[in-house]
Amino acid sequence: MSVSKETLLWTGVALVLAALAVPWFMWGTGRVVAGLPVWVWWHVGWLALTAVVFAVFARTAWGVGVEVRGGTDG
Numbered sequence: 001m002s003v004s005k006e007t008l009l010w011t012g013v014a015l016v017l018a019a020l021a022v023p024w025f026m027w028g029t030g031r032v033v034a035g036l037p038v039w040v041w042w043h044v045g046w047l048a049l050t051a052v053v054f055a056v057f058a059r060t061a062w063g064v065g066v067e068v069r070g071g072t073d074g
Contacts, residue, residue, distance in 0.1 A: 007064050010057060017050055 023042040031038040 010061055010064050
């Protein structure tokens with residue numbers, strides 16, 4: 001069984017998105033920007049980035065690594 005380069009690429013992207021979803025490097029900081037803690041802004045930005053990445057994935061690579069081989073739908 002061989003794994004395609006595309007599958008490896010999207011797996012890497014998913015791992016990075018998951019690993020950086022929690023801003024562990026901001027723990028203990030009390031910085032505030034525009035009235036909100038900086039970690040809230042991190043989450044807002046990260047959610048926006050994740051939405052863009054998912055849209056690209058859905059348009060270009062939907063089914064990579066999750067396709068059913070030899071099966072039928074339904």
